[in-house]
Structure formats: structure tokens, C-alpha cells
Amino acid sequence: MKMLPLLLITATLALFAEVGYAQTAQEVLTEAQRAYLRGDKDTAKAKFKLVLELDPRNTTAQNYMHMIQVQEKANTGSGAEREKQLAGVVLPRVELKDASFETTLDYLKQSAAKQGRNDISFVVQVPPEVAEAKKVTLNLSNIPFTEVLRYVGELTGFKFSIDKYAIVVKQAQTETAAAASPSVAP
Numbered sequence: 001m002k003m004l005p006l007l008l009i010t011a012t013l014a015l016f017a018e019v020g021y022a023q024t025a026q027e028v029l030t031e032a033q034r035a036y037l038r039g040d041k042d043t044a045k046a047k048f049k050l051v052l053e054l055d056p057r058n059t060t061a062q063n064y065m066h067m068i069q070v071q072e073k074a075n076t077g078s079g080a081e082r083e084k085q086l087a088g089v090v091l092p093r094v095e096l097k098d099a100s101f102e103t104t105l106d107y108l109k110q111s112a113a114k115q116g117r118n119d120i121s122f123v124v125q126v127p128p129e130v131a132e133a134k135k136v137t138l139n140l141s142n143i144p145f146t147e148v149l150r151y152v153g154e155l156t157g158f159k160f161s162i163d164k165y166a167i168v169v170k171q172a173q174t175e176t177a178a179a180a181s182p183s184v185a186p
């Protein structure tokens with residue numbers, strides 16, 4: 001009979017410990033979510049890892065960790081590193097005949113996607129009427145993506161610059177335009 005109260009106390013303590021454990025994991029999860037929404041990915045990642053140590057089956061923490069990993073993978077590297085990655089993408093065939101500039105960019109995005117690069121985005125900083133006037137004719141095979149950009153740039157007079165998040169398209173400054181632009185004396 002004396003054993004029963006001891007068993008009851010032990011069971012009660014175990015229950016309270018479990019409830020406290022669940023609250024702690026939930027509190028850490030809430031803090032991690034707040035850090036994620038603030039944009040503090042390092043803190044969020046550390047707290048989500050802690051939640052998974054406390055509760056390895058916590059699907060919310062697992063999902064957030066997956067999102068963070070995908071973001072880290074997508075954001076790795078500078079423009080130079082991204083350019084190196086894109087130089088490794090070899091397009092088996094590039095065939096364009098009097099294609100509009102917009103069609104050319106769409107074609108390049110689709111061709112890169114077929115090679116497993118779904119992260120190609122173009123930011124066109126050229127007046128639409130100038131871009132519409134450009135036509136592209138190319139017939140190339142087994143060529144790196146960056147070389148295709150160079151050829152398209154030469155044909156259109158546009159400059160492509162690869163940064164961390166996108167390929168930026170601008171008008172190339174010609175020597176006559178540079179000479180015609182006024183200089184400011186100190």
C-alpha cells in the first residue's frame with residue numbers, strides 16, 4: 001500500500017515533466033518562427049534545430065528547416081560564382097531566326113530549365129521600344145549559357161551582367177555615347 005502513493009507521485013512528476021517539455025518545445029518553436037519572420041535566419045535556424053532536438057517529429061520545425069535550406073542553397077554565391085555556375089550549363093542547341101528580344105529571353109530561360117536550371121531570371125532595364133526593335137538570329141550547338149548571352153549582347157547592343165539573383169540587361173554604352181556625354185570638371 002505504501003508503494004501506491006510513491007507510484008502516484010512518480011507518475012504525476014513524469015506527467016508534469018512531459019507537459020513542461022512540450023511547452024518548452026512550443027515556446028522555442030514560437031521564438032524560431034518570430035525570428036524567421038523578422039528575417040533573422042541564423043537565430044531561426046538555431047532555434048528550429050533545438051526544437052527538433054526536443055521533438056524530432058515536429059513537422060513545423062522540419063518544414064521551416066527545409067525552407068531555410070532551400071533559401072540558403074538558392075542564395076549561395078556572388079555574381080561571379082553564379083556566372084561560373086551558368087558557364088557550366090551547356091545548351092545542346094540554340095536556334096533562333098529573327099526572334100524578338102523578349103522571345104529570345106524566354107527561349108533561353110526554357111533551354112536552361114531543360115538543363116536543370118530553373119532559377120534563371122532576367123531583369124530588363126532597357127526601354128521597351130528599344131528592346132522590341134531588336135531581332136536575334138542564332139544557330140549554335142553545345143554552347144555554354146554565358147556564351148549565348150555574350151552573342152545575344154553583341155547582336156542587340158545590350159549588356160548582360162550576372163548578379164546573385166538575376167541576369168540584368170542594360171543598354172551597352174557605346175564609345176560615341178560616352179564621348180557625347182558631358183563630363184564634370186572638379
